[in-house]
Amino acid sequence: MNVIQIDKLSVYYGDQQALNNINLGIPEKSITALIGPSGCGKSTLLRSINRMNDQVPLMKVKGDIVISGVSIYGKEVRTEMLRKRVGMVFQLPNPFPSSIYDNIAYGPRLHGTRKKKEIDEIVETSLRAAAVWDEVKDNLKQNSLSLSGGQQQRLCIARALAVNPDILLMDESTAALDPLSTQKIEELIKDLKKEYTIVMVTHNLAQAARVSDQTTFLLDGEVIEFAPTVDLFSTPVDQRTGNYVMGRFG
Template sequence: MIRQLNAFYTDKEVLKGINIDILSNSVTAIIGPSGCGKSTFIRSLNRINDLIPGFRITGEVIYRDKNIYDKDVDVDDLRRRIGMVFQKPNPFPKSIYENIAYGLRIYGINEKQKLDEAVESSLKKAALWDEVKDNLNRNALTLSGGQQQRLCIARALATEPDVLLLDEPCSATDPISTAKIEELIYQLKQNYTIVIVTHNMQQAARVSDQAGFFMLGELIEFGKTEDIFKAPKDKRTEDYITGRFG
């Protein structure tokens, strides 16, 4: 699915010839020390990096038999199908309801009934429904950090994407919320292809089916999560996993 991906920030190479096949309906974890390019990598998969001035990319990301970096790709439509959740929760300064309805509204769906259904089902999928169902008009910024992050997941699910990119979704949440989100990832796997970046080794081991280890912009090792954690082939992977550097 991903071939020879190189990425640059103003001529500084941050990703070097990455090749990964991401399987559908599974969780792929990307691990590695900070600054290894894992965030850049995941942000390249829905072209959100295009927003950063000076960002340049070569190589191919094949999604549905098509390179997403081709000239004739409808980027906005692509991002709708490949949902993303960011490191820090970033709800819009609006009500919970409007946060989730937004993705549908911009696609021209404004019927109240459809929106109501989408809001309810996405919040349920994100395991937030029970906590907020009585005040959907509450400003999203008043939620706790963990709730905000689950709201962001619900928001990403509302547009019915088939891929979900999670960029360190638990880096700013408390342990209980983290557990909830991990549980959620496990649930969502049945219907979505999930890529998650994390710096938390245990988390990667818990939630993912396959894992890739990045270092200094290179993909050092990629394989089944079990294999990576139990029998790493590369010395560097082993060192990192056993906590010799981080």
């Protein structure tokens, strides 16, 4: 079953069209990679799914995205509630300048969890789920900025998981990390697939090939090809896809 249904979505920034008539169905509990050259609209597409694009002035949307049967661009939709269900991890780790504990506790507190015991539990399960618990469990009161970049990024994943979303959006979340940290996060993503639907933007084609179940190739704001990852990389239907995954342009 498709948990995210993107339906004739077009996005404009002022006069400039960033996405043109996108139609995509993203299945539940799978990993979908969005690939394409810079400026092709993959980040815009990702940010349309939790409406982070609303932050951009002069942004206009046509068409719709339906999540679990509900239109997210409906007038009555509160983006705060949408983003609780659709979490996001950014390209650069962006922990709040506070303790590790408070970083994770921020989301649950925001949504009304007050009991210390409950929050303690969420902090532990989230950090465990993000595979960073063993490294930080003795220093939960420590400032999160003292962690390494890879640890910070896994902390940010844990922070996103702490509000118990269904969908996790990852915007080139390993682009700023070293190969070892990247490997850890890739393993983590594959593991998270059991519980979450994951959509990831990546510049790293090998990563898309290693991690994702299906891949979407975008070019100039349009979906050129959407197929199971194995097929898209081995037997691309469109010639442009072939040229891109072979590294002939990028």
